[in-house]
Amino acid sequence: MSDPSRPVRTAAVIPAAGRGVRLGPGTPKALRTLGGTPMLVHAVRAMAASRAVSLIVVVAPPDGAAEVGRLLHEHPLAERTDLVVVPGGQTRQESVQLGLAALPDTIEVVLVHDAARPLVPADTVDAVVAAVRAGAPAVVPALPLADTVKQVEPQPPGTPEPVVGTPERALLRAVQTPQGFDLATLRKAHDIVVEGEGATDDAGLVERLGSPVVVVPGHEEAFKVTRPLDLVLAEAVLARRRATDGYV
Numbered sequence: 001m002s003d004p005s006r007p008v009r010t011a012a013v014i015p016a017a018g019r020g021v022r023l024g025p026g027t028p029k030a031l032r033t034l035g036g037t038p039m040l041v042h043a044v045r046a047m048a049a050s051r052a053v054s055l056i057v058v059v060a061p062p063d064g065a066a067e068v069g070r071l072l073h074e075h076p077l078a079e080r081t082d083l084v085v086v087p088g089g090q091t092r093q094e095s096v097q098l099g100l101a102a103l104p105d106t107i108e109v110v111l112v113h114d115a116a117r118p119l120v121p122a123d124t125v126d127a128v129v130a131a132v133r134a135g136a137p138a139v140v141p142a143l144p145l146a147d148t149v150k151q152v153e154p155q156p157p158g159t160p161e162p163v164v165g166t167p168e169r170a171l172l173r174a175v176q177t178p179q180g181f182d183l184a185t186l187r188k189a190h191d192i193v194v195e196g197e198g199a200t201d202d203a204g205l206v207e208r209l210g211s212p213v214v215v216v217p218g219h220e221e222a223f224k225v226t227r228p229l230d231l232v233l234a235e236a237v238l239a240r241r242r243a244t245d246g247y248v
């Protein structure tokens with residue numbers, strides 16, 4: 001039986017190597033600013049806000065690791081959190097794999113958190129860590145859906161898409177990050193799933209192993225900055241936090 005008083009070493013991998021095509025032309029998405037501070041810096045601070053996290057691996061755009069290193073040097077963290085920057089890959093899955101490869105074997109629990117979810121609250125991060133430490137090999141924060149979802153038969157642009165089904169909404173959840181894992185389980189999942197047959201999130205890879213994945217409550221402010229309107233919402237949330245919580 002595991003000793004609950006023994007410290008479990010927890011790291012966070014932050015994939016930040018995406019271009020942000022859906023946000024529109026410009027610098028890579030993670031380096032765009034939110035309230036004057038790069039989105040990536042907010043995401044790194046959100047992980048460091050959890051006392052459990054002792055190491056953060058940032059996966060930078062493939063040609064931008066030096067720039068990201070400089071940027072993070074200008075925005076230092078409290079001394080208890082170590083920071084490493086590695087270059088990323090062509091897909092999110094590849095970037096996460098490169099981040100996992102940088103983790104020492106002393107790490108037991110890993111969080112994978114999108115740089116594009118800069119405003120996840122510390123309580124959500126802590127809830128994910130706590131569920132993994134309690135024995136779940138894979139934990140995802142998620143929220144019920146507000147919209148009804150239709151399954152369609154995809155058609156070329158301009159052609160109406162026939163509906164083939166309406167999944168029961170009460171059974172669906174919209175999944176966020178950080179997703180938390182027993183490190184050995186996540187490494188195994190990434191090792192056996194070949195690129196191109198991947199999943200859109202890390203828990204999806206663990207599901208293919210046949211290992212259990214559980215959901216804990218997500219948070220509205222953990223939304224992903226994907227399209228321009230998300231940036232407007234993120235600026236508003238940040239401004240409110242700065243005015244009311246002394247958030248930096």
Ligand SMILES: Nc1ccn([C@@H]2O[C@H](COP(=O)(O)OP(=O)(O)OP(=O)(O)O)[C@@H](O)[C@H]2O)c(=O)n1
Pocket residue numbers: 014015016017018019020021022023029030059088089090091092093095096113114115116117224225226
């Ligand atoms: N090759 C990639 C692609 C994505 N990501 C990261 O994965 C997270 C979630 O991806 P998403 O928000 O979809 O970002 P992009 O891939 O940049 O977006 P888009 O598809 O609009 O280009 C982001 O933090 C992004 O930087 C990554 O590390 N490496």
Ligand SMILES: C[C@](O)(CO)[C@H](O)COP(=O)(O)O
Pocket residue numbers: 092114174175176177200201202224
């Ligand atoms: C991991 C994720 O954020 C969970 O919702 C999402 O799947 C990332 O998807 P994207 O294809 O990178 O937008």
